Amino acid sequence: xxxxxxxxxxxxxxxxxxxxxxxxxxxxxxxxxxxxxxxxxxxxxxxxxxxxxxxxxxxxxxxxxxxxxxxxxxxxxxxxxxxxxxxxxxxxxxxxxxxxxxxxxxxxxxxxxxxxxxxxxxxxxxxxxxxxxxxxxxxxxxxxxxxxxxxxxxxxxxxxxxxxxxxxxxxxxxxxxxxxxxxxxxxxxxxxxxxxxxxxxxxxxxxxxxxxxxxxxxxxxxxxxxxxxxxxxxxxxxxxxxxxxxxxxxxxxxxxxxxxxxxxxxxxxxxxxxxxxxxx
Amino acid sequence: xxxxxxxxxxxxxxxxxxxxxxxxxxxxxxxxxxxxxxxxxxxxxxxxxxxxxxxxxxxxxxxxxxxxxxxxxxxxxxxxxxxxxxxxxxxxxxxxxxxxxxxxxxxxxxxxxxxxxxxxxxxxxxxxxxxxxxxxxxxxxxxxxxxxxxxxxxxxxxxxxxxxxxxxxxxxxxxxxxxxxxxxxxxxxxxxxxxxxxxxxxxxxxxxxxxxxxxxxxxxxxxxxxxxxxxxxxxxxxxxxxxxxxxxxxxxxxxxxxxxxxxxxxxxxxxxxxxxxxxxxxxxxxxxxxxxxxxxxxxxxxxxxxxxxxxxxxxxxxxxxxxxxxxxxxxxxxxxxxxxxxxxxxxxxxxxxxxxxxxxxxxxxxxxxxxxxxxxxxxxxxxxxxxxxxxxxxxxxxxxxxxxxxxxxxxxxxx
Numbered sequence: 029x030x031x032x033x034x035x036x037x038x039x040x041x042x043x044x045x046x047x048x049x050x051x052x053x054x055x056x057x058x059x060x061x062x063x064x065x066x067x068x069x070x071x072x073x074x075x076x077x078x079x080x081x082x083x084x085x086x087x088x089x090x091x092x093x094x095x096x097x098x099x100x101x102x103x104x105x106x107x108x109x110x111x112x113x114x115x116x117x118x119x120x121x122x123x124x125x126x127x128x129x130x131x132x133x134x135x136x137x138x139x140x141x142x143x144x145x146x147x148x149x150x151x152x153x154x155x156x157x158x159x160x161x162x163x164x165x166x167x168x169x170x171x172x173x174x175x176x177x178x179x180x181x182x183x184x185x186x187x188x189x190x191x192x193x194x195x196x197x198x199x200x201x202x203x204x205x206x207x208x209x210x211x212x213x214x215x216x217x218x219x220x221x222x223x224x225x226x227x228x229x230x231x232x233x234x235x236x237x238x239x240x241x242x243x244x245x246x247x248x249x250x251x252x253x254x255x256x257x258x259x260x261x262x263x264x265x266x267x268x269x270x271x272x273x274x275x276x277x278x279x280x281x282x283x284x285x286x287x288x289x290x291x292x293x294x295x296x297x298x299x300x301x302x303x304x305x306x307x308x
Numbered sequence: 309x310x311x312x313x314x315x316x317x318x319x320x321x322x323x324x325x326x327x328x329x330x331x332x333x334x335x336x337x338x339x340x341x342x343x344x345x346x347x348x349x350x351x352x353x354x355x356x357x358x359x360x361x362x363x364x365x366x367x368x369x370x371x372x373x374x375x376x377x378x379x380x381x382x383x384x385x386x387x388x389x390x391x392x393x394x395x396x397x398x399x400x401x402x403x404x405x406x407x408x409x410x411x412x413x414x415x416x417x418x419x420x421x422x423x424x425x426x427x428x429x430x431x432x433x434x435x436x437x438x439x440x441x442x443x444x445x446x447x448x449x450x451x452x453x454x455x456x457x458x459x460x461x462x463x464x465x466x467x468x469x470x471x472x473x474x475x476x477x478x479x480x481x482x483x484x485x486x487x488x489x490x491x492x493x494x495x496x497x498x499x500x501x502x503x504x505x506x507x508x509x510x511x512x513x514x515x516x517x518x519x520x521x522x523x524x525x526x527x528x529x530x531x532x533x534x535x536x537x538x539x540x541x542x543x544x545x546x547x548x549x550x551x552x553x554x555x556x557x558x559x560x561x562x563x564x565x566x567x568x569x570x571x572x573x574x575x576x577x578x579x580x581x582x583x584x585x586x587x588x589x590x591x592x593x594x595x596x597x598x599x600x601x602x603x604x605x606x607x608x609x610x611x612x613x614x615x616x617x618x619x620x621x622x623x624x625x626x627x628x629x630x631x632x633x634x635x636x637x638x639x640x641x642x643x644x645x646x647x648x649x650x651x652x653x654x655x656x657x658x659x660x661x662x663x664x665x666x667x668x669x670x671x672x673x674x675x676x677x678x679x680x681x682x683x684x685x686x687x688x689x690x691x692x693x694x695x696x697x698x699x700x701x702x703x704x705x706x707x708x709x710x711x712x713x714x715x716x717x718x719x720x721x722x723x
Binding site for chain 2: 082084097103124156182
């Protein structure tokens with residue numbers, strides 16, 4: 029079910045999946061920032077299309093959403109943004125269901141997915157769309173060959189987990205802890221148990237929520253994750269640059285450096301895991 | 309139960325559009341709703357009704373309004389929810405949900421509030437039932453509704469200001485959902501209206517339907533007949549659904565949901581502003597705060613900033629069941645503007661000695677403009693009293709030329 033680009037991105041087992049809100053704080057700078065992530069080692073990039081009511085986001089990404097909307101971001105501009113990007117890694121669109129649902133002339137998710145496919149996007153993450161409501165989007169994704177990533181929370185068990193795993197493709201987004209997005213120092217807590225519950229499923233497991241350093245990335249990958257998703261720690265760099273009035277090139281350089289730190293951490297984690305894997 | 313399990317859909321509306329972290333809590337709540345509310349397990353509903361009577365002061369009367377009846381030359385009855393403890397219908401729901409949280413073994417309550425009516429009702433219920441409570445309230449609303457902030461604090465609740473966005477109800481709802489997603493294992497979210505993911509719209513309706521259950525009996529006793537029409541104001545729609553629920557199957561009873569027409573029904577797409585809160589009358593289908601319903605949104609699907617002189621109606625969405633009943637033709641969605649609502653506020657205060665909430669005044673404004681289509685016997689739900697609105701009424705009246713209003717200049721600038 030997964031499309032080949034995402035499969036390839038997770039093939040070496042330590043994928044680095046950064047997130048930025050498209051258009052934060054403005055269209056041109058944001059293009060530079062996303063491209064910097066690729067130079068820093070991104071394997072997949074999650075691009076946020078901002079929605080006015082982002083109920084799953086913590087303060088850091090909420091503020092990014094506000095900056096991006098104030099900078100004029102819309103679904104139409106988002107697609108222009110994707111078109112203008114010069115990156116080779118797969119792009120996954122992260123947004124809320126209402127924007128997908130309203131796009132185009134017919135109601136329902138199909139026109140949005142069709143447009144995304146035309147521009148070469150690889151898939152979607154939709155935080156307010158549980159598996160129960162996802163059939164129409166799943167069908168459109170299947171029609172156009174896109175992946176639909178679902179989030180699995182520490183509280184997701186039993187039947188719910190089954191239902192999600194039937195729908196998921198590309199990778200599963202393992203939410204490292206309860207709550208909303210945001211960088212935190214404690215990342216390990218609930219992650220191991222979640223990865224354990226998912227071990228029987230043959231789909232890449234990318235862990236997100238709270239990862240902000242190379243050391244975090246290392247521990248998460250060493251603990252069995254196939255990839256790490258990092259949003260707030262990168263958005264913080266954009267926010268700080270914006271507040272200080274730093275030029276886009278400077279901010280892009282910081283993002284690239286941070287990306288490299290995270291990617292290197294993920295690879296160290298993989299290296300440490302390898303010998304153990306051979307023993308078992 | 310022998311009935312097939314209700315899936316939370318009202319036609320295409322409703323559903324459960326929430327982050328995955330909340331889904332187990334929603335499923336737990338669904339289960340509790342079915343057991344305690346629908347099946348009265350452990351006598352939950354008996355205890356709820358007893359507490360509504362002893363603590364809340366139910367039943368509230370249905371009163372014959374003599375001077376309004378004379379003015380409109382038809383029988384006008386008032387369902388006096390303004391006489392419920394706290395001064396509004398909000399306690400019906402807050403008490404029900406806080407009690408349910410107790411039965412579920414939850415240890416903490418969170419709630420959002422716009423004007424502060426739901427927040428104060430939840431704070432009262434939480435104090436009454438000895439539950440710690442935190443209320444999220446937009447910073448702008450905190451400044452507009454200071455007395456309600458004090459009331460919540462007096463009852464021992466914490467009030468958390470929400471500074472994101474415009475700082476009103478929709479931001480407060482989003483923020484409360486975030487708190488719930490973080491503390492889902494020991495916390496219950498007491499949502500304030502018939503909105504949000506299933507089972508909230510059905511459950512809040514059930515807690516509020518005591519309004520129409522009583523009113524139906526009281527009309528039979530007092531008027532010897534059911535009303536020809538029932539009027540209730542509609543923001544999110546909890547007093548509306550409460551006033552309509554038991555009449556929905558009575559074909560001869562017309563149901564009118566009166567929305568806030570604000571300053572105009574025209575929309576400024578560019579600025580993302582709808583200067584009204586008339587989502588049933590002018591909105592379109594979309595997904596917000598966990599449900600598919602009618603919304604004020606731009607053509608991309610971004611939610612617009614709504615407006616009403618009454619902050620309790622100032623919301624860009626509406627309950628999914630109400631949206632469905634309007635589409636089905638069972639409920640008529642109508643609206644009146646800020647000016648008409650203010651005028652009606654003064655009229656009811658003078659004619660009946662009832663100072664209504666500005667929300668409630670919308671229903672009376674519709675009665676004034678369209679009394680003839682409403683039939684011989686009209687029931688209006690007085691969803692709340694207007695003490696909380698005095699400051700804004702003075703300000704808003706001073707800006708307008710309302711001939712029946714008393715001279716407000718002496719009061720302008722606050723008490």
